[in-house]
Amino acid sequence: MKRKRVKELLSGQATGEKVLVKGWVRTKREIKNVAFVALNDGSTINNIQIVIDINAFPSDLLRDITTGASLAVTGTLVPSQGKGQSVEITASEVTLYGKCDPETYPLQKKGHSMEFLREIAHLRFRTNTFGAVMRIRHAISFAVHKYFNDRGFYYLHTPIITGSDAEGAGEMFHVTTLDMENIPRTKEGKVDYESDFFGKPTNLTVSGQLEGELGALALGEIYTFGPTFRAENSNTPRHLAEFWMIEPEMAFWDITDNMDLGEDFTKYLIRYALDNCREDLEFLNKMIDNALIERLEFVLANSYMRLTYTEAVEILEKANRKWEYPVGWGRDLQAEHERYLVETHFKRPVILTDYPMSIKAFYMKQNDDGRTVRAMDVLFPGIGEIIGGSQREEEMDKLTGRIEELGLPLKDLWWYLDTRRFGTAPHSGFGLGFERLILFMTGMSNIRDVIPFPRTPRNAEF
């Protein structure tokens, strides 16, 4: 007999047909003559109830059916006599695949703290919360590809290992095959990278953007979706050393097109989750964050507030409150300022544009005023910056001028500058931190709990 998934069984009618189901025991409740087993196979947050006649099965088999044990059950799918579920399976055959010693199995029927579950991240997928989060993470990943594919964007695989150290997005992890116990040195006493695997220093990527621009200036619209690495010593609920980033890059798009994309894209993904992950979202809404679904629907129902950095600074200066960090034109906005704009002043997502040139990256398009650039940051409630992007500087003189001002190694960027040298064109793009988006979509509060295996300073377990 072919196995049926719990999701399929629960969505059908109790026809009295014979079915085979396999999964892991969540709970077992025994009373005098009958045992109830809640079985889950990961296909849905819901369990199917298995009803076992205690007198019809060997007692040592029943004893081994404990939380976490894996079973195959054959039985008839019938209407449930109890409340709480519409169908259940009356077991006729039960096979135990794997026992699960209740004395040592760390997961209990009762709730656990997120901190404890993080210590047993190899087992936490078996909880309702992490099952829901991982199913949503999958669905949104799929929706990202669907969104771009449906709109003619090409998925470009930018490199994980990079020889470029000019991205300037943060501290990098070195990639090397040199013997760390016996590092080869040049005559001058420096590390001899000539003998390293690539013959030069290499790192894990901090962004696929520069390579993404190369693709966009030939293919039109591209996007990347891959792992990204930052060796920053950041210990916060919003930072990971290894995270996934989505970076679309579009030739002939200006900053307004870019903002439209950022808003439409994030709304599409939220809509996708509401349409396709309803049960998981309802569970998270009930157990993790009571305002989750309301907040998702609110974001969909309103347009994002768009204003310039200069306008934002004026609002903050007029705001009747004390800032821990001073507000003033030319200073970068701090978390407290962004939070005020999003959560107190506008009460919806905000897109800030036209930041001072001095606080933004070299590749951003310079405005005619000579002091601002066409940057755009999308700020979300609870998370802060979820998207950072810009129209890119396509004029060679202005771009190289800026690179020199900042003292970046011009000659290492020869390949990037070739796009401006040969058939340059206006173009735009942005980066979206995937885990931050999942944080927003699930109502979880720590980024370590929305990625299967979190990497943070001093932690690379599992």
Add this chain to the structure above:
RNA sequence: UCCUCAGUAGCUCAGUUGGUCAGAGCACCUGACUGUUAAUCAGGGGGUCCUAGGUUCAAGUCCUAGCUGGGGAGCCA
């Protein structure tokens, strides 16, 4: 990296001015219960009080350092 809070049973925690302080709930085990829903009821086992020093007649409790974790900040996505 900085600020701050915490670390006691498998989990979540209580433990007062240093002196019967080794505790509770849940989990687990045993038993009861004729359909349970985080079942219920009765009983039972279970401890490196984070680590290393120090103060004291006496330290889970006070002091110092370290480790680990949470929250906030910076950096950013």
